[in-house]
Amino acid sequence: MHAAQILAVTPASVLHTAGGSLREAFFMFWDTLWALILGFALSGAVQAFVPREALRAKLGDHRPAAVTRASVVGALSSSCSYAASAMAKSLFAKGADFVTSLVFMFASTNLVIELGIVLVVLMGWQFAVAEYVGGVIMIVLLVLLGGAFLAGRAVQRARARLEAAAGPGHAGHGGHGGHDEHGAAGDQQTPWRAAIRTQAGWADAATYTIADLTMVRREMIIGFGVAGVLAVAVPASFWSAFFVSGHGIWTSIENAVVGPFIAFISFVCSIGNVPLAAALWKGGITFGGVISFIFADLIALPLVLIYRKYYGTRLALRMLAVFWTVMAVAGLITELIFSAAGLIPASRPVQIVPERLTLNYTTILNILFLLVFAVLYWLYRNRDRFGGGDQYAIDPVCGMQVEKSSAPAQSSAGGRGYWFCSDRCCERFDHDPDRFAAPSPARRT
Numbered sequence: 354m355h356a357a358q359i360l361a362v363t364p365a366s367v368l369h370t371a372g373g374s375l376r377e378a379f380f381m382f383w384d385t386l387w388a389l390i391l392g393f394a395l396s397g398a399v400q401a402f403v404p405r406e407a408l409r410a411k412l413g414d415h416r417p418a419a420v421t422r423a424s425v426v427g428a429l430s431s432s433c434s435y436a437a438s439a440m441a442k443s444l445f446a447k448g449a450d451f452v453t454s455l456v457f458m459f460a461s462t463n464l465v466i467e468l469g470i471v472l473v474v475l476m477g478w479q480f481a482v483a484e485y486v487g488g489v490i491m492i493v494l495l496v497l498l499g500g501a502f503l504a505g506r507a508v509q510r511a512r513a514r515l516e517a518a519a520g521p522g523h524a525g526h527g528g529h530g531g532h533d534e535h536g537a538a539g540d541q542q543t544p545w546r547a548a549i550r551t552q553a554g555w556a557d558a559a560t561y562t563i564a565d566l567t568m569v570r571r572e573m574i575i576g577f578g579v580a581g582v583l584a585v586a587v588p589a590s591f592w593s594a595f596f597v598s599g600h601g602i603w604t605s606i607e608n609a610v611v612g613p614f615i616a617f618i619s620f621v622c623s624i625g626n627v628p629l630a631a632a633l634w635k636g637g638i639t640f641g642g643v644i645s646f647i648f649a650d651l652i653a654l655p656l657v658l659i660y661r662k663y664y665g666t667r668l669a670l671r672m673l674a675v676f677w678t679v680m681a682v683a684g685l686i687t688e689l690i691f692s693a694a695g696l697i698p699a700s701r702p703v704q705i706v707p708e709r710l711t712l713n714y715t716t717i718l719n720i721l722f723l724l725v726f727a728v729l730y731w732l733y734r735n736r737d738r739f740g741g742g743d744q745y746a747i748d749p750v751c752g753m754q755v756e757k758s759s760a761p762a763q764s765s766a767g768g769r770g771y772w773f774c775s776d777r778c779c780e781r782f783d784h785d786p787d788r789f790a791a792p793s794p795a796r797r798t
Contacts (some may be wrong), residue, residue: 370585370586373581373585373586374578374581374582374584374585374586375581376581377580377581377584377585378577378578378580378581378582378628379577379581380707381475381577381580381581381628381631382573382577382628383710383715383719384474384475384707384715385471385474385475385627385628386719386722386723387474387715387718387719387721387722388467388470388471388473388474388475389467389470389471389566389573389624390722390723390725390726391467391470391722392465392466392467392468392469392470392471393467393562393565393566394558394562394725394726394729395466395467395470396431396465396466396467396561396562396565397558397559397560397561397562397563397565397729398558398561398562399429399466400429400430400431400558400561400754401548401554401555401557401558401561402548402549402554402558403429412444412449412450412453412454412457413448413449413450413453414450414453415450415452415453415456415496415499415500419450419453420453420456420492420496423449423453423454423456423457423460424456424457424460424464424489424492425460426457426460426461427456427457427458427459427460427461427462427464428460428461428464428465428466430457430460430461430465431461431465431561431565431568431753433462433565433568433569433572433623433751433753433774434462434623434650434651434653434656435655435656435659435751435774435775435777435778436461436568436753436774436775437457437458437461437462437651438458438651438656438659438660438663438775439761439762439774439775439776439777440457440458440461440759440761440774441454441455441457441458442454442515442663442664442761442776443759443760443761444457445511445512445515446512446515446516451499451503451504451508451511451512452495452496452499452500452503452504455495455499455503455672456492456495456496458651459488459491459492459495459651460488460492462623462650462651463484463487463488463491463647463648464485464488464489467624468484468624468627468647469481469484469485471624471627472484472627472647475627475628475631476627476630476631476634476643477698479691479696479697479698480630480643480644482696483640483644483687483691483696484644484647486687486690487644487648487683487684487686487687488648488683490683490686490687491648491679491680491683494678494679494682494683495675495676495679498675498678498679499675502671502674502675503668503671503672503675507665507667507668507671508668510665510668511663511664511665511668514663514664514665515663515664551740552739552740552741553736553739553740553741553743554741555732555739555741556732556733556735556736556739556740556741556742557736557741557742557745557754558732559728559729559730559732559733559736560732560733560736560741560742560745560747560754561754562729562733563729563730563733563752564747564748564752564753564754565753565754567751567752567753568748568751568752568753568774569623569624569625571625572623572624572625572626573623573624573625574625575625576624576625576626576627576628576629577625577628579619579629579632580628580629580631580632581628581632583629583632583633583636584631584632584635587636591636595611596608596611596636596637596638596639596642598637604639605639605641605642605685605688605689606685608638608639608641608642608645609639609641609642609644609645609681609682609684609685609688610645610677610681611638611642612633612638612641612642612643612644612645612646612649612680612681612684613645613646613648613649613652613676613677613680613681615629615633615646615649616646616649616650616652616653617649617652617653617654617657618654619653623650626646626647626650627647629646630643630646630647631702633646634701634702635701635702637701639688640687640688640691640692640697640698641684641685641686641687641688641689642684643684644683644684644687644688645680645681645683645684645685646684648680648683648684649676649677649680651676652673652676652677652680657669657672657673659775659776659777660672660673662776663776744756744757744758745757746760746770746771746772748771748772748773748774748778749771749773749782749789749790750773750778750779750781750782750789751774751778753774753778755772755773755774757772760772760773760774761773761774761775761776762774762775762776762778762779763779764779764782764783764786766782766786766787766790767786767790769790771789771790
């Protein structure tokens with residue numbers, strides 16, 4: 354039987370599977386295109402116009418008020434997992450409570466606008482509501498468990514580690530100067546009521562939108578691609594073996610625990626894990642397993658290695674254990690709540706995407722929002738002319754727009770300063786500055 358299956362794998366069947374996977378990935382992207390543009394546009398406007406510095410300054414403990422502030426700041430931030438981890442590290446290094454800085458990180462990847470919009474379009478409103486309800490539950494669990502297991506000497510050593518890495522005067526990455534020298538720029542930010550009526554303000558909002566899309570393009574491509582392969586090439590028998598079914602609460606527990614494991618090995622972060630979640634839901638994972646998988650973009654293996662570099666091996670392993678626990682438990686609790694309320698979808702999709710392009714509301718919305726995207730891109734390309742970008746810089750490695758006053762890392766090359774969303778991007782720049790430092794309108798600092 355196995356020999357027959359192997360012999361059945363022919364070049365023609367491989368090409369057919371590859372073609373079907375690409376088709377599935379394209380239609381997933383097409384179905385969510387307008388939602389992606391809308392979500393990132395709203396996120397860009399929020400990041401440009403909503404003041405955050407006053408909130409950031411009050412994160413010194415993990416009492417309810419500080420946790421609420423951290424959650425609000427996170428929800429107003431970019432959805433990129435790497436940028437969120439770097440900003441959490443930066444907040445911690447500047448004096449924020451460790452658990453509260455992690456709350457910021459969780460909120461910035463699970464409570465953001467664009468995630469909910471894409472979930473509604475691709476999977477249904479129940480999953481979007483569950484994402485936000487479960488996100489709040491997860492933050493509560495993080496505060497409770499984090500206060501017990503992410504405290505004490507391990508955290509003190511991590512803070513000392515960051516201070517030693519920063520060098521005298523808390524300099525920025527690689528000793529290229531700290532962020533305090535730019536504090537004046539951050540303090541002179543235009544009030545949002547005035548900024549929203551200026552071309553410069555909207556140019557900054559457009560730049561946030563384009564920069565965030567640029568930053569997560571790799572994750573989205575991988576997410577749609579892997580989801581296409583899973584939806585077409587992986588047989589139902591595999592999912593039946595991978596996800597336990599038919600055992601009541603034990604099925605829910607096992608699936609909620611396995612969901613984060615898939616995120617850990619898939620390397621897909623940010624918005625990119627939504628199409629993959631749709632494929633898993635079609636394959637048979639429970640409602641809570643889907644939610645815990647979406648939560649778990651913060652324990653993808655590359656991010657765990659980053660935690661190890663930031664905070665040391667011991668604390669990084671504690672973080673992995675605590676994160677995995679709160680993600681799985683939050684997914685399970687969310688499933689129980691939605692099951693009791695009768696809100697879990699009764700059927701699973703036979704197919705995730707339509708068979709062909711048609712002139713329907715999706716196509717019309719995509720055309721309209723592509724026009725919106727064109728306007729945003731024009732504002733982004735002409736932000737210098739409109740006076741935008743005075744307090745911001747474009748990370749030359751990933752393309753993210755960052756505030757100079759709070760950028761997690763900074764470097765210089767050829768007599769020019771560069772700001773970065775994370776140490777990861779700064780290290781890539783320092784390794785090969787000639788590759789990234791070439792002057793262009795899209796990388797002005």
